[in-house]
Amino acid sequence: MSTVSTVNGGISFWYASEGTPPPREPLPGDSTADVCIVGGGYTGLWTAYYLKKAVPFLNITVLEAKFCGYGASGRNGGWLYNGIAGRDRYARLHGHDAAVRLQQAMNATVGEVIRVAGEEDIDADIHHGGVLEVARTPAQLARLKDLHSVEIAFGETDRVLRGARETAEHIRVSGAVGSSWTPHGARLHPAKLVKGLADAVEALGVTLHESTPVTEIKPKHAVTPYGTVRAPYVLRCTEGFTAGLKGHRRTWLPMNSSMIVTEPLSEALWDTIGWDGRETLGDTAHAYMYAQRTADNRIAIGGRGIPYRYGSATDNDGRTQPATVEALRDLLVHFFPTTARTRIDHAWSGVLGVPRDWCATVTLDRSTGLGWAGGYVGSGVATANLAARTLRDLIQQDSGQAGPTELTTLPWVDHKVRRWEPEPFRWLGVHTLYAAYRTADRREATSSRPTTDPLAKAADRIAGRH
Numbered sequence: 001m002s003t004v005s006t007v008n009g010g011i012s013f014w015y016a017s018e019g020t021p022p023p024r025e026p027l028p029g030d031s032t033a034d035v036c037i038v039g040g041g042y043t044g045l046w047t048a049y050y051l052k053k054a055v056p057f058l059n060i061t062v063l064e065a066k067f068c069g070y071g072a073s074g075r076n077g078g079w080l081y082n083g084i085a086g087r088d089r090y091a092r093l094h095g096h097d098a099a100v101r102l103q104q105a106m107n108a109t110v111g112e113v114i115r116v117a118g119e120e121d122i123d124a125d126i127h128h129g130g131v132l133e134v135a136r137t138p139a140q141l142a143r144l145k146d147l148h149s150v151e152i153a154f155g156e157t158d159r160v161l162r163g164a165r166e167t168a169e170h171i172r173v174s175g176a177v178g179s180s181w182t183p184h185g186a187r188l189h190p191a192k193l194v195k196g197l198a199d200a201v202e203a204l205g206v207t208l209h210e211s212t213p214v215t216e217i218k219p220k221h222a223v224t225p226y227g228t229v230r231a232p233y234v235l236r237c238t239e240g241f242t243a244g245l246k247g248h249r250r251t252w253l254p255m256n257s258s259m260i261v262t263e264p265l266s267e268a269l270w271d272t273i274g275w276d277g278r279e280t281l282g283d284t285a286h287a288y289m290y291a292q293r294t295a296d297n298r299i300a301i302g303g304r305g306i307p308y309r310y311g312s313a314t315d316n317d318g319r320t321q322p323a324t325v326e327a328l329r330d331l332l333v334h335f336f337p338t339t340a341r342t343r344i345d346h347a348w349s350g351v352l353g354v355p356r357d358w359c360a361t362v363t364l365d366r367s368t369g370l371g372w373a374g375g376y377v378g379s380g381v382a383t384a385n386l387a388a389r390t391l392r393d394l395i396q397q398d399s400g401q402a403g404p405t406e407l408t409t410l411p412w413v414d415h416k417v418r419r420w421e422p423e424p425f426r427w428l429g430v431h432t433l434y435a436a437y438r439t440a441d442r443r444e445a446t447s448s449r450p451t452t453d454p455l456a457k458a459a460d461r462i463a464g465r466h
């Protein structure tokens with residue numbers, strides 16, 4: 001089946017199925033707030049939510065360039081799971097026990113998002129089926145086993161390793177030689193979550209201004225074309241779009257990720273696949289894939305595509321390259337050969353924020369009142385919630401309303417990293433990196449050796465990932 005009839009862009013399939021929300025008013029002119037939050041994705045909205053819940057009289061303003069959920073929060077793969085970018089580096093920098101505390105906080109975050117969604121009546125199609133990662137080559141299997149032991153060492157004793165036959169009892173992925181399953185994950189509908197969250201935050205009394213791009217953030221000021229919001233605390237929650245802010249071109253690299261979604265699959269087709277547990281599904285390739293079985297029985301599957309646009313440019317309302325759509329469709333059919341004639345309804349892309357050392361961070365600079373959270377790489381659905389609760393605690397601590405908490409002492413707080421290289425080195429570096437990963441994946445697919453291809457190891461080292 002070709003992809004000629006596939007809708008490309010339009011933000012994401014999640015919005016095509018849900019509709020974009022009615023717009024909120026832009027900032028009408030200069031104003032003041034106790035806390036000004038720049039960016040209306042999960043990070044900004046969760047931060048507004050927890051701050052307002054903790055201190056109901058706080059005057060909080062969220063400034064959003066387009067509409068709440070326009071970014072990755074309305075486009076992602078819907079894996080609400082306990083992974084956090086940089087944990088292993090934090091273990092090296094701060095010790096194993098500190099990283100275990102970070103991991104435990106992430107484990108609890110999955111339940112926290114589900115709890116609040118229930119409490120606030122946000123129906124985000126959440127299904128708590130865990131995370132299933134499959135291996136399809138001997139090298140992937142060796143990495144999967146390593147991953148399995150590392151996660152157990154970080155306290156995930158409820159993780160299960162499965163062989164080929166046992167994996168097939170759960171899901172029939174072509175060529176799967178094993179899998180690892182953890183209960184610490186859930187499938188969700190990203191746009192339903194972010195829309196529900198924006199409504200919940202507004203109902204609490206937070207002011208949301210949409211169509212309001214912030215051009216510059218400076219201490220106690222968020223500057224927009226319509227006026228400036230002055231606030232003792234200004235929080236940057238712009239993730240993959242951060243490079244568009246004055247002075248931040250090289251702070252976090254906007255990395256693309258693209259997705260496709262199939263038409264709803266027939267019962268007969270599902271019988272060939274299984275996947276009754278509706279786990280989120282991933283693999284251990286270097287250019288990894290991620291997928292979910294949606295509430296309306298489609299397969300949504302994503303991967304890297306063209307990883308990065310020159311000069312830190314971002315996509316045009318989610319449009320992705322036709323070659324990426326074809327590549328993702330091929331991947332789908334490799335995984336599930338019975339989908340060869342299945343229609344691909346929609347394709348889209350979005351940007352993630354990638355710091356130079358691939359470590360997520362949350363920071364409040366006490367001397368300026370400027371804060372930020374992000375750099376989640378591909379794991380921000382749950383992490384944004386942990387970041388938000390941490391920003392709440394950091395602000396409460398700074399304003400003398402509370403002391404340090406368990407969250408403010410986690411090792412990702414106040415982590416500093418150098419900026420990315422200028423162009424053309426940034427573009428060349430990222431493209432070379434992903435070309436190396438794709439070559440390594442191809443070589444591993446035809447090799448019987450259970451070892452990671454040296455090209456991928458070298459790429460990891462050069463990229464600063466390990």
Ligand SMILES: Cc1cc2nc3c(=O)[nH]c(=O)nc-3n(C[C@H](O)[C@H](O)[C@H](O)COP(=O)(O)OP(=O)(O)OC[C@H]3O[C@@H](n4cnc5c(N)ncnc54)[C@H](O)[C@@H]3O)c2cc1C
Nearest residue numbers: 039041042043065071072073076077079214241350380381
């Ligand atoms: C295709 C894709 C798939 C993904 N899949 C997963 C997954 O399955 N699981 C997972 O854990 N993570 C996933 N991620 C990552 C995850 O979605 C993000 O880490 C998370 O949504 C980040 O939330 P955020 O609020 O920090 O950023 P965003 O959601 O990107 O929000 C930033 C907001 O800031 C606004 N903004 C930007 N610049 C300005 C400005 N100057 N002024 C005002 N507003 C501005 C934007 O319009 C946007 O709404 C995926 C990401 C993508 C792109």
